[in-house]
Each structure stands twice: as C-alpha cells, then as structure tokens.
Amino acid sequence: MRVEKILLYQTAFMTxxxxxxxxxxxxxxxxxTNKMIPGWLDTGLNAIMRFCVLISKPGSLLLLLYLSTVVRTEF
Known part of the structure; x- marks a missing residue:
C-alpha cells in the first residue's frame, strides 16, 4: 500500500x-506574440518554465525523496 501511495504522489507531482x-x-x-510583455518578464517566465521542467524530471524526484528522507530521519 505504501509503495502505491508514493508512486501516486510522485506521478501527481510530476504531472x-x-x-x-x-x-x-x-x-x-x-x-x-501580441507584444504585451516586457523583456524582463519574458526572461522570468522562461526561467520559471525551465525550473518546472527540471523539477518534473524523475531524477529530481529521487533527489527530493532523498532529501525528505534525510530531513525526516534527522528530526
């Protein structure tokens, strides 16, 4: 049951x-396209989008799972 729950959470997280x-x-x-955005906002949105893609990768999930496990065992 615990493994299915973790897999469900990870899939929802990635999605x-x-x-x-x-x-x-x-x-x-x-x-x-409609020229309604300044350059600095375009750069910021691109950075946020790249961050979202980075976080959604499976390797990032393993890193987050490792960090959360380490934090839980320390406290």
Missing part, C-alpha cells in the same frame, strides 16, 4: 509541474 511548465510556455508565447 503538476509539467502542466505548469506547459501553461507558462503557452502564456509566454501568447503574450510575446
């Missing part, structure tokens, strides 16, 4: 960050 990255990319492209 959430991937959807956020796609939404930010769509909004950035729409605003950039």
């Amino acid at each position: 959430f960050w991937l959807v956020m990255a796609q939404f930010i990319e769509f909004a950035d492209l729409y605003l950039l």
